[in-house]
Amino acid sequence: MKSKLALAIILATAATTAVSGPVEEQIRFRQSAYSFLGWNTGKIKKQVVDHPETFNKDYVAAAANAIAAVANSGLGELYGPGTDQGTGWKTTRLKPEFFQKKEEVTAAANTFNEAANDLARVAATGDINAIKTQFGKVGESCKGCHNLARIKE
């Protein structure tokens, strides 16, 4: 009996591992994805908000496309069970409540995805004022999810 249970556990673990990697790997990729987002939002902020005189349409469009690509990559896969505990590049800051608030978080994530795709569309036009407005919406959507799902240190 005990060995059957152990076997079941091993198989179940192996199954989740096969799909999305062990817990720590999910956390590590998640943190990498968000860091990369932060790099790109920083670039847009610099050229569109802080120093509009340096605005370069292609540079900003590339950053916006990178953000949209990450948004469309299916980050939900990196939020497997148990990933509120563990260490990726550093100890995870995912709130345990994430798993109880699934609907709210899904809504927040979808808001972000839509805002990011809209930003990529607007960035392609090179209209700096429209980009700035849409960039603000993306920033709000990042913040909305952080307020909901990310532990304040």
Place this chain on the structure above:
Amino acid sequence: MKVTIHIWDLPLRLFHWLLAAAVVAAYITGKLGGNLIDWHGRIGALILGLLVFRIIWGFIGTTHARFINFFPTFSRLAAYLKGGWQGVGHNPLGALAVFALLADLAVLVSTGLFAGDDIAFEGPLFNLVDKALSDKLSGWHNLAFDLLAGLIAVHLAAIGFYRWVKKTNLVVPMVTGKKQVPKAVATSLTGGGALRFFTTVIISGAVVWGIWGGLEIIKPVESAPATVAKPSF
């Protein structure tokens, strides 16, 4: 027998209401983020200036604004709790709240200077500390705000208590600067003056200007000079 005295000077009243409005605005912009977050930084700068102003004014301002005249010492607190305190400015318990508010505000503003939201906003001194410390300070910034919200609730509750239980209106004096007090303890304010006021404003402005990039030493280091070519991929 009651007489009307001049209790709060104009700079102090301006400080109070500007601070109240700025804290509300900082809360809203800090929570919402997006393009409003830059206003959070600007309002934070205003609050830092107001705080420096209030601290200096606490030493060289008018009578009832001076810390030494209302510092809640043990003997004053004990006298107040036994019902034997007499005075017209902040009472010793209220003074405790004033110092708690100012101290927490100082923590809030100073942690904010090093904080970052990981999205598109950083305090002006973000680059002076490493990221792990900045993350910690961002966390404290949040905690300091929660504490401030609690202190403000106590502050408002006390004002309500005075208004409806003790039948004393504390809000009107903070607007008009005038208060009706028993003749025995009536002391109108003295001190202050335009010269001291402008000196205080200039020092406060200089502190804000220095922190927000005026001083070269605390400017962030550019990652590489523009003349160094980077790979073109």
